[in-house]
Amino acid sequence: xxxxxxxxxxxxxxxxxxxxxxxxxxxxxxxxxxxxxxxxxxxxxxxxxxxxxxxxxxxxxxxxxxxxxxxxxxxxxxxxxxxxxxxxxxxxxxxxxxxxxxxxxxxxxxxxxxxxxxxxxxxxxxxxxxxxxxxxxxxxxxxxxxxxxxxxxxxxxxxxxxxxxxxxxxxxxxxxxxxxxxxxxxxxxxxxxxxxxxxxxxxxxxxxxxxxxxxxxxxxxxxxxxxxxxxxxxxxxxxxxxxxxxxxxxxxxxxxxxxxxxxxxxxxxxxxxxxxxxxxxxxxxxxxxxxxxxxxxxxxxxxxxxxxxxxxxxxxxxxxxxxxxxxxxxxxxxxxxxxxxxxxxxxxxxxxxxxxxxxxxxxxxxxxxxxxxxxxxxxxxxxxxxxxxxxxxxxxxxxxxxxxxxxxxxxxxxxxxxxxxxxxxxxxxxxxxxxxxxxxxxxxxxxxxxxxxxxxxxxxxxxxxxxxxxxxxxxxxxxxxxxxxxxxxxxx
Amino acid sequence: xxxxxxxxxxxxxxxxxxxxxxxxxxxxxxxxxxxxxxxxxxxxxxxxxxxxxxxxxxxxxxxxxxxxxxxxxxxxxxxxxxxxxxxxxxxxxxx
Numbered sequence: 001x002x003x004x005x006x007x008x009x010x011x012x013x014x015x016x017x018x019x020x021x022x023x024x025x026x027x028x029x030x031x032x033x034x035x036x037x038x039x040x041x042x043x044x045x046x047x048x049x050x051x052x053x054x055x056x057x058x059x060x061x062x063x064x065x066x067x068x069x070x071x072x073x074x075x076x077x078x079x080x081x082x083x084x085x086x087x088x089x090x091x092x093x094x095x096x097x098x099x100x101x102x103x104x105x106x107x108x109x110x111x112x113x114x115x116x117x118x119x120x121x122x123x124x125x126x127x128x129x130x131x132x133x134x135x136x137x138x139x140x141x142x143x144x145x146x147x148x149x150x151x152x153x154x155x156x157x158x159x160x161x162x163x164x165x166x167x168x169x170x171x172x173x174x175x176x177x178x179x180x181x182x183x184x185x186x187x188x189x190x191x192x193x194x195x196x197x198x199x200x201x202x203x204x205x206x207x208x209x210x211x212x213x214x215x216x217x218x219x220x221x222x223x224x225x226x227x228x229x230x231x232x233x234x235x236x237x238x239x240x241x242x243x244x245x246x247x248x249x250x251x252x253x254x255x256x257x258x259x260x261x262x263x264x265x266x267x268x269x270x271x272x273x274x275x276x277x278x279x280x281x282x283x284x285x286x287x288x289x290x291x292x293x294x295x296x297x298x299x300x301x302x303x304x305x306x307x308x309x310x311x312x313x314x315x316x317x318x319x320x321x322x323x324x325x326x327x328x329x330x331x332x333x334x335x336x337x338x339x340x341x342x343x344x345x346x347x348x349x350x351x352x353x354x355x356x357x358x359x360x361x362x363x364x365x366x367x368x369x370x371x372x373x374x375x376x377x378x379x380x381x382x383x384x385x386x387x388x389x390x391x392x393x394x395x396x397x398x399x400x401x402x403x404x405x406x407x408x409x410x411x412x413x414x415x416x417x418x419x420x421x422x423x424x425x426x427x428x429x430x431x432x433x434x435x436x437x438x439x440x441x442x443x444x445x446x447x448x449x450x451x452x453x454x455x456x457x458x459x460x461x462x463x464x465x466x467x468x469x470x471x472x473x474x475x476x477x478x479x480x481x482x483x484x485x486x487x488x489x490x491x492x
Numbered sequence: 493x494x495x496x497x498x499x500x501x502x503x504x505x506x507x508x509x510x511x512x513x514x515x516x517x518x519x520x521x522x523x524x525x526x527x528x529x530x531x532x533x534x535x536x537x538x539x540x541x542x543x544x545x546x547x548x549x550x551x552x553x554x555x556x557x558x559x560x561x562x563x564x565x566x567x568x569x570x571x572x573x574x575x576x577x578x579x580x581x582x583x584x585x586x587x
Binding site: 096097098100101199212213239242243305308311312314315322326329330331332333334335336338339340341342343344345346347348350351354359360362363364366367370377379380381382383384385386387389420421422438 | 495499500503504505506507508509510511519522523525526527529530532533534536538541542543544545546552553555567568570571572573574580582583584585
């Protein structure tokens with residue numbers, strides 16, 4: 001089936017005229033029509049626009065002007081502004097928002113010929129690890145527990161719609177964003193690959209801001225190589241984002257074939273949580289064995305401040321969010337709730353427009369930045385953040401990359417971990433440290449737990465050394481030979 | 493440090509988020525739960541450590557101070573909840 005192809009495979013098929021870009025896009029649109037009512041992976045499906053883009057791709061292919069992604073149908077996380085297509089950020093407050101401009105990352109993908117199927121569901125303003133905070137309803141993970149196939153599982157978050165769409169073959173790849181694990185954790189929960197690049201590798205311009213010192217766009221896809229192809233198009237310097245790195249974009253796809261012979265891989269002992277399932281520890285040790293067999297040297301390392309990543313994040317990210325979300329005032333764009341006076345209009349608009357988790361984080365952020373508490377919370381957190389970065393810097397003197405689990409659990413059921421915000425936050429314990437340090441991290445599907453649910457391993461690399469991350473990830477992917485399929489998928 | 497009802501009302505007001513009376517106590521508990529958990533950062537010795545403001549270890553970027561964008565009020569105002577001509581409309585703020 002066309003929907004089972006990889007991006008690399010579909011590219012070859014399009015160039016060999018085995019099928020057309022319109023065929024490929026229609027196959028995905030039909031899959032969306034059949035399965036999205038159940039999965040809710042897309043908030044908006046841009047059917048007509050996708051068909052137009054596919055026709056243009058066929059014309060380009062006929063003219064011999066094939067680019068990196070000509071005719072490849074993708075899902076776009078609904079956090080990227082897309083010109084003329086509603087962009088909600090999963091929030092009620094942006095329900096009526098139709099951007100008059102295109103984000104840099106999506107503009108880069110369009111430049112390279114991609115087809116956009118629609119806007120993928122997400123946690124509200126990317127704040128969540130389950131997609132349960134979306135104002136547009138939860139997303140169903142296409143994977144099912146063997147013992148209890150009726151339980152509806154979460155796809156992870158915040159890029160839950162992106163990951164579910166790619167796993168269920170509703171899209172060949174998708175954009176995500178990662179602030180504390182929002183690409184890697186859903187990739188792990190949905191049995192696909194996903195990379196958070198180095199902070200600064202992809203432009204944040206036109207991406208709805210959550211925590212600006214942490215937010216980073218990146219791709220999810222079903223193979224490591226497909227992620228490399230997508231990142232090659234998404235990345236690049238952008239003068240419109242002052243934190244965008246002015247560095248050349250290497251050939252990530254070529255890096256996937258480098259192998260790991262002679263590489264030194266660090267295993268940090270701190271990546272363990274109380275109550276972490278045995279399956280995850282076992283898979284981690286299996287990953288170590290795979291890399292050793294492939295020729296890597298395994299080195300024990302210590303990242304002593306790992307456990308402080310989460311509480312540091314829950315000061316820094318809400319602080320930045322409270323500032324970034326100040327713009328939603330019901331005056332210039334977005335939803336408005338009228339009030340007695342201007343202040344009342346602001347307060348009612350924001351009470352109506354923000355969901356419970358967003359409101360909670362804005363309040364925490366406001367508190368830790370308020371007079372008298374700024375030094376005790378915010379400055380202290382920034383100092384601990386410096387120590388977390390130092391842990392990585394010290395480790396990378398001795399090793400080329402790190403191998404850790406992506407998440408401390410497999411996908412959980414909708415409604416679980418909802419009673420206590422901290423329980424939900426713990427999902428990101430293994431992804432947040434790399435976010436705090438700004439270094440790249442990739443989740444690779446590596447095995448199944450006893451319930452038949454996918455588990456990911458995470459490769460963390462040096463700043464701007466995604467090439468080594470891809471090399472190690474591809475080696476893991478090859479050794480794991482992950483071929484399990486989700487219960488719900490196109491043609492399944 | 494533990495939040496009381498008055499502090500919750502004050503930060504909600506600073507954040508311009510309306511909080512109904514019956515929401516104050518549950519919010520107070522949630523926020524205290526999170527802040528209590530964050531307190532573990534106090535065990536870290538941060539003596540002599542400079543705060544890290546961001547992951548991008550780079551110098552501030554400068555560009556020539558010239559107008560590079562603008563001149564399309566229709567685009568800018570296209571998403572306004574309420575407008576008159578080229579202006580946003582808000583409730584009256586002066587008597």
